[in-house]
Amino acid sequence: MKRFAAVVASTALLATQVCFAQMGAPGERPVALPAAPGPLAAKYKTDADKIIQAALADDDGYAALAYLTDHIGKRLSGTPQLNTAVEWGAALMKKAGLENVHVQPVNVPHWVRGAESATITYKGEAGTIVKPLHMLGLGMSVGTPKGGITAPVVFVHTFEELDKLPDAEVKGKVVVFNPGWHGYGVGSMYRTGGPSRAAARGAAAVLVRSATGLALQTPHTGTLRYDEKQPKVPSAAISVEDALLIERLTKEGPVTVHLEMAAHMELDVKAGNVIGEIVGSEHPEQVVVLGGHIDSWDVGQGAQDDGSGIMATFEAVSLIHKLGLKPKRTIRVVFWVNEENGGAGGRAYREWIGDKIGDQVAAIEMDGGAEKPLGIGYGGFGGPRRPQPPTPGAAPAARPSFDPSSLSPEEQKSFATLQDIVSLLGAIGTDTVSPGGGGSDIGPITADGVPSLSPRTVGEHYFDWHHTEADTLDKVDPDSFRKNTAMLSVVAYVLADMDGKLAGRKSTFRE
Numbered sequence: 001m002k003r004f005a006a007v008v009a010s011t012a013l014l015a016t017q018v019c020f021a022q023m024g025a026p027g028e029r030p031v032a033l034p035a036a037p038g039p040l041a042a043k044y045k046t047d048a049d050k051i052i053q054a055a056l057a058d059d060d061g062y063a064a065l066a067y068l069t070d071h072i073g074k075r076l077s078g079t080p081q082l083n084t085a086v087e088w089g090a091a092l093m094k095k096a097g098l099e100n101v102h103v104q105p106v107n108v109p110h111w112v113r114g115a116e117s118a119t120i121t122y123k124g125e126a127g128t129i130v131k132p133l134h135m136l137g138l139g140m141s142v143g144t145p146k147g148g149i150t151a152p153v154v155f156v157h158t159f160e161e162l163d164k165l166p167d168a169e170v171k172g173k174v175v176v177f178n179p180g181w182h183g184y185g186v187g188s189m190y191r192t193g194g195p196s197r198a199a200a201r202g203a204a205a206v207l208v209r210s211a212t213g214l215a216l217q218t219p220h221t222g223t224l225r226y227d228e229k230q231p232k233v234p235s236a237a238i239s240v241e242d243a244l245l246i247e248r249l250t251k252e253g254p255v256t257v258h259l260e261m262a263a264h265m266e267l268d269v270k271a272g273n274v275i276g277e278i279v280g281s282e283h284p285e286q287v288v289v290l291g292g293h294i295d296s297w298d299v300g301q302g303a304q305d306d307g308s309g310i311m312a313t314f315e316a317v318s319l320i321h322k323l324g325l326k327p328k329r330t331i332r333v334v335f336w337v338n339e340e341n342g343g344a345g346g347r348a349y350r351e352w353i354g355d356k357i358g359d360q361v362a363a364i365e366m367d368g369g370a371e372k373p374l375g376i377g378y379g380g381f382g383g384p385r386r387p388q389p390p391t392p393g394a395a396p397a398a399r400p401s402f403d404p405s406s407l408s409p410e411e412q413k414s415f416a417t418l419q420d421i422v423s424l425l426g427a428i429g430t431d432t433v434s435p436g437g438g439g440s441d442i443g444p445i446t447a448d449g450v451p452s453l454s455p456r457t458v459g460e461h462y463f464d465w466h467h468t469e470a471d472t473l474d475k476v477d478p479d480s481f482r483k484n485t486a487m488l489s490v491v492a493y494v495l496a497d498m499d500g501k502l503a504g505r506k507s508t509f510r511e
């Protein structure tokens with residue numbers, strides 16, 4: 001996943017019902033609005049209670065997740081496992097009785113990791129150290145020439161430090177970035193942008209500290225984004241511990257790296273978005289869409305990222321169908337493809353919608369893991385979710401602030417509507433609304449003004465496992481999974497059945 005995080009600069013009163021109270025450190029935790037029961041709470045109490053009861057007693061959703069992760073496993077774009085998952089997903093939707101089940105064909109890139117390794121050699125007064133690194137090549141990276149690259153290390157914390165180095169100190173070297181851990185926004189900025197930043201200065205290769213706050217010698221992969229104007233250099237993530245070791249050793253004496261990566265691109269492969277519906281009884285053309293991404297990295301099982309998202313959203317819709325509830329609008333579940341290294345599924349979905357974009361009433365993406373949920377995020381209100389790479393010499397850009405006074409009256413009303421809806425979720429502790437919600441896959445439609453939402457969780461461990469061998473089923477707590485399912489189900493159902501719609505905003509979308 002690519003994470004959304006809204007920032008709130010100030011506490012403010014918006015309207016009688018809308019009170020923003022800041023939670024947590026600025027820049028890390030979004031504000032959360034409490035529940036405020038209104039007409040929707042009164043109207044939907046019976047249905048919501050039924051849904052919650054069914055979701056809390058449900059074993060099918062977690063069992064499907066277990067099958068996906070244990071029996072199909074990791075499913076990188078371009079691999080047969082992904083296409084197995086796509087076929088299985090469509091069969092699952094059909095078996096659940098969803099309507100209009102189909103696979104929308106999407107061509108996806110096929111990046112192949114190949115064999116890879118990295119070893120450092122330190123030679124100093126204290127002797128010689130030769131140590132293999134815990135590494136994972138970054139997704140979409142080129143490989144090294146056969147036999148690998150051996151080059152001296154130049155260690156920097158930040159882009160700013162890199163910019164200050166003379167060319168001669170960077171040219172032909174392996175740049176190692178350790179920006180520390182300041183949240184996923186900054187960490188992933190170094191991962192996606194670091195390779196070309198260093199290549200522009202003549203670096204031969206890049207190693208970047210894994211984007212995580214937990215040090216357990218686990219490398220975290222993730223996609224990079226090459227600047228087409230710069231040479232493509234092989235790039236890998238290394239464990240936090242190895243990044244820190246390199247930092248210490250380079251203070252003592254020269255360190256060299258031998259890096260070998262057989263990574264390469266193959267021809268695009270046909271895969272697809274998996275789509276199923278409960279067709280609306282009065283406004284079938286109007287759609288509340290929810291889902292996550294079916295692809296994963298080629299490590300672990302893609303359990304939290306994003307098996308949990310597709311299975312919780314699927315089960316949320318399946319339960320509505322099982323309970324015989326018939327919303328006025330269509331509820332559509334989508335397993336988008338190729339979120340991790342390309343975003344082809346989200347773009348194909350946008351193309352498929354075409355000029356009917358006004359009928360997309362709301363879009364909910366779950367791609368932040370199924371940890372204990374706190375409520376729902378409603379977005380494009382946090383501004384761009386990731387700072388732009390700073391200009392050379394400048395300090396990293398702060399996240400743009402959320403300015404509650406910038407909300408239109410319609411948007412304020414929408415917050416109140418959501419506060420009304422989440423008041424139905426007090427029993428499972430998910431009765432808050434936070435500004436800022438969305439996801440990469442729905443980005444292409446929310447960029448055109450479709451209201452975007454996503455579950456908010458405690459987010460305690462997601463980035464401990466994210467994009468690693470450790471993203472396995474055991475990390476998904478069944479109780480939290482069921483609560484996410486319950487919340488998604490109630491929110492999607494009420495949004496699809498209520499009179500009126502949420503306000504949308506053309507949100508800035510960036511991966």
Ligand SMILES: [Zn+2]
Binds near residue numbers: 293367
């Ligand atoms: Zn994801």
